[in-house]
Amino acid sequence: xxxxxxxxxxxxxxxxxxxxxxxxxxxxxxxxxxxxxxxxxxxxxxxxxxxxxxxxxxxxxxxxxxxxxxxxxxxxxxxxxxxxxxxxxxxxxxxxxxxxxxxxxxxxxxxxxxxxxxxxxxxxxxxxxxxxxxxxxxxxxxxxxxxxxxxxxxxxxxxxxxxxxxxxxxxxxxxxxxxxxxxxxxxxxxxxxxxxxxxxxxxxxxxxxxxxxxxxxxxxxxxxxxxxxxxxxxxxxxxxxxxxxxxxxxxxxxxxxxxxxxxxxxxxxxxxxxxxxxxxxxxxxxxxxxxxxxxxxxxxxxxxxxxxxxxxxxxxxxxxxxxxxxxxxxxxx
Amino acid sequence: xxxxxxxxxxxxxxxxxxxxxxxxxxxxxxxxxxxxxxxxxxxxxxxxxxxxxxxxxxxxxxxxxxxxxxxxxxxxxxxxxxxxxxxxxxxxxxxxxxxxxxxxxxxxxxxxxxxxxxxxxxxxxxxxxxxxxxxxxxxxxxxxxxxxxxxxxxxxxxxxxxxxxxxxxxxxxxxxxxxxxxxxxxxxxxxxxxx
Numbered sequence: 122x123x124x125x126x127x128x129x130x131x132x133x134x135x136x137x138x139x140x141x142x143x144x145x146x147x148x149x150x151x152x153x154x155x156x157x158x159x160x161x162x163x164x165x166x167x168x169x170x171x172x173x174x175x176x177x178x179x180x181x182x183x184x185x186x187x188x189x190x191x192x193x194x195x196x197x198x199x200x201x202x203x204x205x206x207x208x209x210x211x212x213x214x215x216x217x218x219x220x221x222x223x224x225x226x227x228x229x230x231x232x233x234x235x236x237x238x239x240x241x242x243x244x245x246x247x248x249x250x251x252x253x254x255x256x257x258x259x260x261x262x263x264x265x266x267x268x269x270x271x272x273x274x275x276x277x278x279x280x281x282x283x284x285x286x287x288x289x290x291x292x293x294x295x296x297x298x299x300x301x302x303x304x305x306x307x308x309x310x311x312x313x314x315x316x317x318x319x320x321x322x323x324x325x326x327x328x329x330x331x332x333x334x335x336x337x338x339x340x341x342x343x344x345x346x347x348x349x350x351x352x353x354x355x356x357x358x359x360x361x362x363x364x365x366x367x368x369x370x371x372x373x374x375x376x377x378x379x380x381x382x383x384x385x386x387x388x389x390x391x392x393x394x395x396x397x398x399x400x401x402x403x404x405x406x407x408x409x410x411x412x413x414x415x416x417x418x419x420x421x422x423x424x425x426x427x428x429x430x431x432x433x434x435x436x437x438x439x440x441x442x443x444x445x446x447x448x449x450x451x452x453x454x
Numbered sequence: 455x456x457x458x459x460x461x462x463x464x465x466x467x468x469x470x471x472x473x474x475x476x477x478x479x480x481x482x483x484x485x486x487x488x489x490x491x492x493x494x495x496x497x498x499x500x501x502x503x504x505x506x507x508x509x510x511x512x513x514x515x516x517x518x519x520x521x522x523x524x525x526x527x528x529x530x531x532x533x534x535x536x537x538x539x540x541x542x543x544x545x546x547x548x549x550x551x552x553x554x555x556x557x558x559x560x561x562x563x564x565x566x567x568x569x570x571x572x573x574x575x576x577x578x579x580x581x582x583x584x585x586x587x588x589x590x591x592x593x594x595x596x597x598x599x600x601x602x603x604x605x606x607x608x609x610x611x612x613x614x615x616x617x618x619x620x621x622x623x624x625x626x627x628x629x630x631x632x633x634x635x636x637x638x639x640x641x642x643x644x645x646x647x648x649x
Contacts, residue, residue: 162517254518281522283515286494
């Protein structure tokens, strides 16, 4: 059976790429057509309109699509979680120098950021920070970063910076920092334009980052797809496979970036205390759709004033997140 | 259509395609059409232009920028909404098939945007057809060159006339149910390897 799957070229798309590249899909009788999508909006629309059978998707965007908060009406469901954590906030060297944090803890950094942000707002030149899409953990992590320093999040502007523009946006001072997933923080730091200030996992521990979102109409192809991606995700989580994984991801048709930069996402030996925390995580422990994660995302949507309280009820999460489908398909793995 | 008081922004990674749409919208009487480059400072450019409608190609990574400028974040001065007319899925399918997404300033009437979308769909489809024809023409040209080379190889190796060489190619292709260009490619490749 042939399936059309979309992804955005990022390290956490690895389970889909590996399912295709290392035979996990073929072992389940599936032939995957992977397409790199140019934006989250286009990926969402193509999935909603049936051009894609499934996709690697920002967890908040999957809920927003299904609940008609974003894009065309969709029937998508989440039968498997792809990754947790992996995001970070990178700040420009100029801002970092101005902050002069008193220490290397989250508290010290967030307070230093809050102080500068406040000064800049009062001067009528508010700071500008980049996220990847309104409906993303990145958006919520920026808000949590502000709050960790006692800052009202409306003190700075939030804009979207597509990852491939992030280095240029920092270099040209179009933004003072951004929250992005791997490998884009490493890319900006290596280009000499930014300082990785805080890992997302310090702001929102265990945040559900990407999910496998599929059309509800997938039916018979769904159990083999869940199995193939689940096995691929477990393969990705095995440190023994890291070198092979990195070398496959950097190919031109996938991430097309330097191995060191991509590899940094999977390195757990961060030496600086400020970047201590949990990096990108895959594997069996995180794959079963977790309703608590869905409810956490809805709470973030409310706190970020993207939805009003009665718009979407917590109970709605259970129509999208489907641990039953995951368990049924993976009992014998 | 006379929409002289409308400002439409066009964002497309392909400059040729953007130019074709720009011309189409102008011809239809849209007052102001501005092609914006797909660069990192797009937020600033859109904010400064204050367009009523943004037509953006689905291939552009900047679509997510416009999503942030839409109603979900209330810091935006003139929020735009993605144009999704839920009553008209045919229109939406046609737009996406043609590679178009449109964002409109909140409150703009649906009829006004529909005519703009119609033009965009027509123009983008025409552009895609032209591109297809162009690549087919390029393919045919490449095929013809291959066949010429294969004929030359047969002529010098087997002492055939040009006409006989072509007949041999054609007979082989018919017997094997393949295209003449495929047979020619095999001959050229073999000659390259052995020569």
